[in-house]
Structures are given as C-alpha cells and as structure tokens.
Amino acid sequence: MTTTLLPARRKDQPRDARLADRRSRQDHPSWFLWPALAMLVIFFFTPTIYNFVYAFTDWSSFKSEIGFVGFDNFVKLLQNGSLLSDLRVTLVYAILVAIFQNLFGLGLALVLERDTRINRFARAAFFVPVIMSALAVGYVFQAILKPDGVLNNFLTTLTGGEVSIPWLGSTTWTIVVVAIIHAWKWMGLSMLIYLAGLKTINEEVIEAAQLDGAGYWRIFKAVRWPLLAPAVTFNFATALLGSMNGFDIVQATTAGGPGGSTELLNIFIFRTFGQGLFAQATAMSLVLFLVVALLAFPVIIYLRRRERVL
Amino acid sequence: MRKSIAGFAAAAAFAVVAAGCSDPTTAEAPDSSSSAGGEMAAEQWPAQDTSRDGVTLTIWAAQNSTQTAESVATEFEELTGATVNIETIPDPYEQSIQTKVATGDMPDLAFWQPTASMLTALNAKTNLQPLDGAPWVDSYTGSLADMTGLLDGTRYAALVTTPAVEGVYYNKDLFEQAGITETPSNWDEMIEDADTLKAAGITPFYEMAADRWATQWWVQVQLADAAADGLWDRVNANEETFTDPTILGAIENYKSLIDDGYFNDDIKTATFIDQGNALLDDEAAMVMQVNSYFGQLQSLTDSATLDEKVGFFPISPSGNVGTFIPDQSNAVVAFATGDDEREATARQFLSYWLGDGYQSFVDTVETVSLQDGVESPAGVPMALQEVAASLDNSVGSMQALAIANPDLYIYLADMIQGTKTPQEVAEATQQQFAEFAAAQGAAGF
Structure with a gap:
C-alpha cells in the first residue's frame, strides 16, 4: 500500500x-x-464476508439446501437467554484479563527494568508462556488446580492442615482463576511492551525529578506512569479485545463450567457449530464480531484521549 | 490504484461468496437403492472375496475406536488386494466429522453413532449409502437388527459391537458388607438398598459432575418405562416436552437424591477418572454408567479382579430394563462418495467384517458377538456379558429414539453446580431440542 x-x-x-x-x-x-x-x-x-452471509441463512448439517431466512437466527438468539449471559461472562472475563495482564506485565517490567544478566534471563523466562500452546497451558493448570492437584498439596504441606480447595469448581470465583491463567500466559508480552515504554522515557526527565527530591514512587506516579500512556493504550486494548475472543485456555481448563459460569461466547459458538447448527453459530460469531468492534472504538478513543491529556 | 484494488477485492470476494453459497454436499447421491432385480442385488452386495486390487478405502475412526477395525482391515487387504487406511480423527470426533462432511470432505467408511439423531446430523439421506438388504442383517441375535442403525426405515449403519447400556455398576464387596445379597429388581428396591448402604456408612452412589457427560444417565434410566410407552415419539412430535411432568419429574427426583446425600460429597468436582477409582477403592457402592466406564475399570485393573469385584444390573422404575445407547465405537457407516467402485468395496468390506471375518474380529478385540453363529471369546469379562445380555429387553435412550440430541447432560451438571433449577434444566433442554428439530424441518416445530 x-x-x-x-x-x-x-x-x-x-x-x-x-x-x-x-x-x-x-x-x-x-x-x-x-x-x-x-x-x-x-x-x-x-x-469474514461468509460470516456475514451465512448468519442470515438456515445452513445446518441436517439438510443439503441453504436458504436465506433473514433475521430469524438473531431473533431466536435474543430470545435465548444463553447469548446474553455468555456475552456478560465474556465481558467480565475480558475486563479481568485486561486488568490482571497489565498489572502482571507492568510489575514485571518495573522489577526487570535494569539491564543485568539475571534480568535478561528472567525476561526471556517470563516470555516463554507467550509462545506456549494455549491448550497446553490450560491442561497444565487444570492439573495443578485439581482438588488433589499440586497447588493444594503444596498448601497442605505449607499450612499443615488438609487443603482441598476446588479452584476450578466455584461458580463465582473460577472465572477469576481462569482470567489469571490467561493473564499469566500473556503477561510476558505486556512486560515487553512496558519495558520498551520505560526505555523511551528520557533519562534527563527522571534526573530532573530526582534533583527535585522525588522518591521512586513519586517519580513513578508523576513522571513515568504518564509517559507510559501509549504502552498502556496498546496493552489494555489488545488484552481486552484479544480476550473477548478467548477460547482455548477456558476450553482446556473448565470447558465453560462449573455451571456455565465460565462459558465464553466462543465456547457456546463452538458447541453450537459442533452440533450442526452452522448458521446459528455463524450468527453468534457475527454478534461477537460486532460487540468487539463496538467495544473497540470507544475504548481506543478513550485511551488515546487519555494519552493526550497526560 | 486504490480504487482498482478495492474493486478487485470486492469482485473476488463476491465471486467466492456467490460460488460458496451452496452446500458442497448438495450433489445428488448416487441412488444405489433403486437398483432392482437379482443381478443388481449381486452388484449391490459383491462377494466378500471379490478382487479389489488398486482400490483404496479410507476409514475415519475416533481415538477410542481406531484400534477396533485394524485386524479386520488387514485381513480384508490380504483377501482382496484392496488397501484400507484407518485415519484417526481427533476428539471431539463427532463435531470434527460433521464439520468435515459439511464442507464436502468424506471418507469411504467411518465409525458413527447409529442412532436416528446422529444419522440425521450427518444428513444420512444425502451423504450415506443405504445398507438395506445387507447379507449380515439376518444373522444378528435377538432384536439387534431392528434396534438401531435405521433412519425412517432405511438402514444406514452397520452395528459391529454391542451397543452400550445405561445401568448400574456395583461393588460386590460393599453390597456384601451392608448385608445386601441380591441386586435390586426395580427402582424402589435400589433406593432401599441405598438406604441400607447409607445406614452402614457407605456412600451409595458416585457421580462425576465435573466431567458432566454421565449426569444424563440418571434421568434417562428413570424414563425407561415411559420410553417403552412411546415417550420419545411424543417428544419428537412436540406433543410432550421436557418440561412436562414425566421428564421434569425424573430431573427433580435426581436432584432430590443428590440433596438427600445419596451421592459422594465431592460430586461437583469429581471426574470420570475419580468415578472409576471410587468403585474399585470401595469409596462408593454404585455408579450409573455405560460401557465405556467398564473400559475405564479395565484400564485400572485385571479382568479376574473385575469379575470378582464389579457387577452390573440394568434398572428402570418398574424392573430391570436397561436403556441402550449405541455409541460411535459400536457402528460403521458407508459414505456415498460418488465413486462406484469404492462404494462397492466399502459395502464388500462391511459384508466381510460382519460375515467371514466376524469370528476373527470378536476374538481379536475380545468383545461380545452380535451374531447367532459366532461365539463370544472366553476372555470377555462377566460384567460386559451381563450388559450384552440385558440388551434384548432394553429400551432406547434419548439418543437412540429422539430425533435430536440436546445437551441435557450440561444442563444437569449446571443443576448440580447450583446454577440451574430442575425447571430451568428442562426448559433449556426443550428449547435446544426444538431448535434442532426446527433445523431438521421436523413436523410440529
């Protein structure tokens, strides 16, 4: 171009x-x-165009003909409570992931900021999960978080009492646990971007602040954090919008359970498609596409405006 | 420049959409059933040893059925000169196959659940070869031939191993310990036994709500009497629904058994593997399950121990009627690929498998024989023989008799986790069922 x-x-x-x-x-x-x-x-x-077209048909594995049905699929979806509840779950999940991933990433970037040999090694180590298969990550964590898994065994040894917390068995908290797993997998990427952001901050500005008698936190709050704004924009937007499309980690850890409390829209789409209701699944993914697009614009515009103000 | 690229993109996209907006499987299936006369019948079912040099057959199998056809395929290759490739399709098997077939990709043969709902899901009338008049049909024992593999009166699937039966696997030691000498002969007696076990400090039942799929057996076996009375026909016609008293009642009953403490305490987090261990480690006395559960037990211990420790009885509200549920590993379908020779070879392969090759097949995979003239091998565990014996008077499960297979098990698992009431389970299942039925164009939806 x-x-x-x-x-x-x-x-x-x-x-x-x-x-x-x-x-x-x-x-x-x-x-x-x-x-x-x-x-x-x-x-x-x-x-993408197919996604638009098939959403308005009755394509299924049950018959050979494909006919246009207008907005039928969307009307049925709206009547079905699953779509809205799954959208809500997806939104909660995406926000949690965005928060955790940025907290972890920023924390790591600040800790590993100096260019020592150990830090370089640690940065590489924390980046490894990013290039790991998401399904593998999911299955590993599923094994760790089982009631008789590694984490509970560790806690049992640590506390002395028998610990058997079903980490993936709570209809309230499991979504937080799964969001943390997602954030853990991608925190290396956020760390890298925050590191790059920190490097671009002019040394002289920091020095000036130090001469003015500002401590570490004061410098961070008043100088570095505002100057990191572009990195925050990128990290927050990619984490939020990327996890709206989340599927693999949740499928591997909970498959939408317990009690549908972690059923992301993509898991619902996968299930519907697998049952041969191709058109309905396509309509759902069109809805997801529109929601992500609708969410993307205000979020990015807001974060951009924030950069300018800071 | 910009305009021309955009124009090109739009034109290309439009062309692809226009071309793609028809189902690739729409092409008329060669109607081999219309062949008439004796000569044509011979062509329809070629002799088992007809030479097939240079013909290659592809069989799709799931991870748990990929070994099943291996020996019989090798024998067929030696006999006819054909080449048989068995391809393992990763799980979730059914979803992968449906998607592949919907996009025009099909093998010659595939393992497939032979129920009407799953045959419909594969659009059998267009995609599969009818197997009417197959030479092996008359050799099936009992009522097996009419039990499954049929869609609207046409045979599309060949049953090769015993269909699974929903029933109770029990721990003989724990029964003895609680002083129970005979297996219950109806539902109420089973609950009485459960009370006895509970009084003796033994957990009567073990359920695995974390893995979800087995939750539906508890509801289905309670519907056995109603199923014999045409329940699923009425559901198929939209004359009765999941929210009506029969099915909703079964769901509520299941819920109250859980609430009354008949099940393991960790029911919410227990998995299929835990369930296997529980019965063998004397943690619980009974498990409502299907044949694959026994496969899990076999992977944990040897046959002699199992014969000694684990028994099976079918159960229904009024008696010992099992609920059969054929699964993917029990049957094979032949695809209408449009290649006459490969289609004929596929039918010939099935003829051989369930004909001259059947004895060697049941011996190799150590399974119960489905045919009168073929003996089951000596190594088949007792519980599996009991399962097979219960088939004759069994009734069909939802999967076997309903025109669609909704996610009842997921909703029941939700109920156990506390996010759905029995009423909501019934409503969600009915809604999904109606959606499937409407997609199929079923009358009444």
Whole structure:
C-alpha cells in the first residue's frame, strides 16, 4: 500500500521533485502487493464476508439446501437467554484479563527494568508462556488446580492442615482463576511492551525529578506512569479485545463450567457449530464480531484521549 | 490504484461468496437403492472375496475406536488386494466429522453413532449409502437388527459391537458388607438398598459432575418405562416436552437424591477418572454408567479382579430394563462418495467384517458377538456379558429414539453446580431440542 499512501502529485511541484516522486513510485511496483493481498482476501476478507452471509441463512448439517431466512437466527438468539449471559461472562472475563495482564506485565517490567544478566534471563523466562500452546497451558493448570492437584498439596504441606480447595469448581470465583491463567500466559508480552515504554522515557526527565527530591514512587506516579500512556493504550486494548475472543485456555481448563459460569461466547459458538447448527453459530460469531468492534472504538478513543491529556 | 484494488477485492470476494453459497454436499447421491432385480442385488452386495486390487478405502475412526477395525482391515487387504487406511480423527470426533462432511470432505467408511439423531446430523439421506438388504442383517441375535442403525426405515449403519447400556455398576464387596445379597429388581428396591448402604456408612452412589457427560444417565434410566410407552415419539412430535411432568419429574427426583446425600460429597468436582477409582477403592457402592466406564475399570485393573469385584444390573422404575445407547465405537457407516467402485468395496468390506471375518474380529478385540453363529471369546469379562445380555429387553435412550440430541447432560451438571433449577434444566433442554428439530424441518416445530 506504500504507493497509495504517498501524497498525490501536485502540479505546482518542481519538475525534479515530480521525477523523484515518480521514481519512488516505480521502486515499489503495485504487483508487489498482490501476494499479500491475495492472502488477505482468501484468509481474512472471504471468511469474514461468509460470516456475514451465512448468519442470515438456515445452513445446518441436517439438510443439503441453504436458504436465506433473514433475521430469524438473531431473533431466536435474543430470545435465548444463553447469548446474553455468555456475552456478560465474556465481558467480565475480558475486563479481568485486561486488568490482571497489565498489572502482571507492568510489575514485571518495573522489577526487570535494569539491564543485568539475571534480568535478561528472567525476561526471556517470563516470555516463554507467550509462545506456549494455549491448550497446553490450560491442561497444565487444570492439573495443578485439581482438588488433589499440586497447588493444594503444596498448601497442605505449607499450612499443615488438609487443603482441598476446588479452584476450578466455584461458580463465582473460577472465572477469576481462569482470567489469571490467561493473564499469566500473556503477561510476558505486556512486560515487553512496558519495558520498551520505560526505555523511551528520557533519562534527563527522571534526573530532573530526582534533583527535585522525588522518591521512586513519586517519580513513578508523576513522571513515568504518564509517559507510559501509549504502552498502556496498546496493552489494555489488545488484552481486552484479544480476550473477548478467548477460547482455548477456558476450553482446556473448565470447558465453560462449573455451571456455565465460565462459558465464553466462543465456547457456546463452538458447541453450537459442533452440533450442526452452522448458521446459528455463524450468527453468534457475527454478534461477537460486532460487540468487539463496538467495544473497540470507544475504548481506543478513550485511551488515546487519555494519552493526550497526560 | 486504490480504487482498482478495492474493486478487485470486492469482485473476488463476491465471486467466492456467490460460488460458496451452496452446500458442497448438495450433489445428488448416487441412488444405489433403486437398483432392482437379482443381478443388481449381486452388484449391490459383491462377494466378500471379490478382487479389489488398486482400490483404496479410507476409514475415519475416533481415538477410542481406531484400534477396533485394524485386524479386520488387514485381513480384508490380504483377501482382496484392496488397501484400507484407518485415519484417526481427533476428539471431539463427532463435531470434527460433521464439520468435515459439511464442507464436502468424506471418507469411504467411518465409525458413527447409529442412532436416528446422529444419522440425521450427518444428513444420512444425502451423504450415506443405504445398507438395506445387507447379507449380515439376518444373522444378528435377538432384536439387534431392528434396534438401531435405521433412519425412517432405511438402514444406514452397520452395528459391529454391542451397543452400550445405561445401568448400574456395583461393588460386590460393599453390597456384601451392608448385608445386601441380591441386586435390586426395580427402582424402589435400589433406593432401599441405598438406604441400607447409607445406614452402614457407605456412600451409595458416585457421580462425576465435573466431567458432566454421565449426569444424563440418571434421568434417562428413570424414563425407561415411559420410553417403552412411546415417550420419545411424543417428544419428537412436540406433543410432550421436557418440561412436562414425566421428564421434569425424573430431573427433580435426581436432584432430590443428590440433596438427600445419596451421592459422594465431592460430586461437583469429581471426574470420570475419580468415578472409576471410587468403585474399585470401595469409596462408593454404585455408579450409573455405560460401557465405556467398564473400559475405564479395565484400564485400572485385571479382568479376574473385575469379575470378582464389579457387577452390573440394568434398572428402570418398574424392573430391570436397561436403556441402550449405541455409541460411535459400536457402528460403521458407508459414505456415498460418488465413486462406484469404492462404494462397492466399502459395502464388500462391511459384508466381510460382519460375515467371514466376524469370528476373527470378536476374538481379536475380545468383545461380545452380535451374531447367532459366532461365539463370544472366553476372555470377555462377566460384567460386559451381563450388559450384552440385558440388551434384548432394553429400551432406547434419548439418543437412540429422539430425533435430536440436546445437551441435557450440561444442563444437569449446571443443576448440580447450583446454577440451574430442575425447571430451568428442562426448559433449556426443550428449547435446544426444538431448535434442532426446527433445523431438521421436523413436523410440529
């Protein structure tokens, strides 16, 4: 897209400039775009458009014909309580993940800020979960958090009394536990972005604050935190919107249980699709798409505005 | 430039959508059932040893059924010169297969739950070969031939192993310890025995609500009498619903048994594996389960111990009627791929499997024989023989007789976790059932 992003050639430009302009255009022939564009169209645009089209049909595994049914699927979904309750669960989950992931990531970035050998190693270590398979992470935590799992055994040894807390068995708190697992998996990424943000802060500003007699917390609150605003925007938005699409970790740890208290919309979609109600599942994923889009704009606009104010 | 790219993208997308907006499986299935006359019948069911050099068959199997067909496939390869590839499709098996088939990808044969609801889910009338008039149908023992594998009177699935039966696996030692000498002969007697066990300080029943899927057996066995009386026909016609007294009553009864302490204390967090251990470790006396549970017990200990320790009895409100629920590992379907020779080879393979190859098959996989002339091997554990014996007078489960298979088990697990009342369980199940039925175009929905 480079070529199209250049300013349009203006008549009043000097001839040399126009020539240079043309030459720079010729540096990047438009067909360079085609492979990437083809990938984008085939693997992104097309499925998205299908997602819009099939949501208005009665496509299912039960019969061969596909007919348009208008807004039927959406009407039924709204009548069915599951959609709204799953959307609520999804929203709560996303907010929890965004909070935890940023807390963990920022904490790690501050602790591992200095470029010592140990810190470099620790940064790499905390980044490992990011590149791990989410399903594997889910299954590992499921084993750790079982009533007779590693965590309870550890707590039993620590406290001396028998501890058998069903970490994944509470209809109230399990969603928090699962959100923490999600945040744990992705905190390395947030840490990296916060580290990059901290590095961009001018040393002189910090020095000036120190000369003014500000302590660590005062500098953090008044200088570094405001200057980290772009990193906060990125981290918070990606964590929130990314976990709206969460599926793998929750599927592996609780599969939506106990009692549907961690049933994200994607798990519901997966279940519906697997039962052969393809059109209904598509309609749900369209709803999710719209909700994420509707959420994205105000969140990003708010965080951007916040950057400017700070 | 910008315009042309956007135009290209839009045109391309439109073309793909226009082309894609038809179901790839719509193509007319070759109607092999219309063949008439003796000559055509021979073609329909070729001799078991017809040479098939150069033909390759693909069989889809789940993780727990992938070994089942191995020996019979090897024998068939030697006999006919065909090549048989068994592909393991990862779990969740049914969902993967439905999705693959819906997008036009199909094997020659696949393990599949032979119930009407699951055959419908695969759009059997379009995607599967009818197996009417198959040479093996008459050899089935008892009423097995009519029990399952049929959709609207047409046979689409070949039963290869004993369908699972919902019933009670019990710990003989604990029964003895509580002074119970005979297994109960109806529901009330079972509850009386449970009271006796409870009085002796033994947990009567063990349930696994964390893994959810077994919760539905408790409701289904209570419906056995009603099922024999046409309950599921009425549900299929929308004349009776899950919220009506029969089914709702069974759900409420299950809930009150849990509330009254008949079950293990850790019912909310217990898993399938815990359930297996519980019966063997004398933690609980009875488990309401299906055949795969026995498979789990077999993986934990040897057959001799199991024969000694674990027994099985079917149960229904008024007697010892089992509720059968054939699963994916019990039956095989043949796909209408459109390739005449491969389709014929697939039918021939089934003929061999349930024909000349059947004795060697039951011997190799150590399973109960489904055919009159074929002996079950000596190594089949007693409990499994009891299960097979209970099949003859058993009635169909929801999966076997209802036109759709709603997530009753998930809602029941929700009830155990405390997020749904029995009424809400019934409502959610009915709503989902109606949705499936409507998607199928069933009358009355």
